Amino acid sequence: xxxxxxxxxxxxxxxxxxxxxxxxxxxxxxxxxxxxxxxxxxxxxxxxxxxxxxxxxxxxxxxxxxxxxxxxxxxxxxxxxxxxxxxxxxxxxxxxxxxxxxxxxxxxxxxxxxxxxxxxxxxxxxxxxxxxxxxxxxxxxxxxxxxxxxxxxxxxxxxxxxxxxxxxxxxxxxxxxx
Numbered sequence: 001x002x003x004x005x006x007x008x009x010x011x012x013x014x015x016x017x018x019x020x021x022x023x024x025x026x027x028x029x030x031x032x033x034x035x036x037x038x039x040x041x042x043x044x045x046x047x048x049x050x051x052x053x054x055x056x057x058x059x060x061x062x063x064x065x066x067x068x069x070x071x072x073x074x075x076x077x078x079x080x081x082x083x084x085x086x087x088x089x090x091x092x093x094x095x096x097x098x099x100x101x102x103x104x105x106x107x108x109x110x111x112x113x114x115x116x117x118x119x120x121x122x123x124x125x126x127x128x129x130x131x132x133x134x135x136x137x138x139x140x141x142x143x144x145x146x147x148x149x150x151x152x153x154x155x156x157x158x159x160x161x162x163x164x165x166x167x168x169x170x171x172x173x174x175x176x177x178x
């Protein structure tokens with residue numbers, strides 16, 4: 001019943017929103033390590049709020065380089081089939097429990113669809129020049145790292161699983177469609 005879309009202030013295009021339990025990085029000694037959060041996925045970012053009436057998010061991150069997958073190993077209890085995680089090489093990962101296994105799958109699918117879109121479109125954004133340089137680098141450098149611009153880009157992405165033209169994208173199609 002939490003599916004009724006509510007207008008969220010200044011929220012670009014909302015693709016999905018709803019309550020999830022988010023695992024905290026430092027579980028408090030007394031409290032649970034899972035905290036209920038109102039989560040909102042837009043075409044660019046993932047936001048989480050204390051509740052759906054909150055104006056200020058407790059946190060947010062650009063979704064672009066993340067990938068989503070179901071992760072039943074996160075919990076041992078009856079809700080382990082409701083878990084999923086968002087992963088990004090070199091960045092913090094996020095772990096969530098959805099209200100139901102179907103909801104968890106839906107979150108993962110929505111995020112995967114979005115990432116496919118992001119990787120197939122050239123998104124207009126503030127760093128357009130930077131993007132173009134990266135594209136040229138991919139086209140004309142078959143691994144020549146002699147100018148400093150290239151090596152800084154490479155340093156940003158230490159992950160071995162990214163190859164050449166995937167540098168700016170979130171591994172499209174790497175995840176099996178479940």
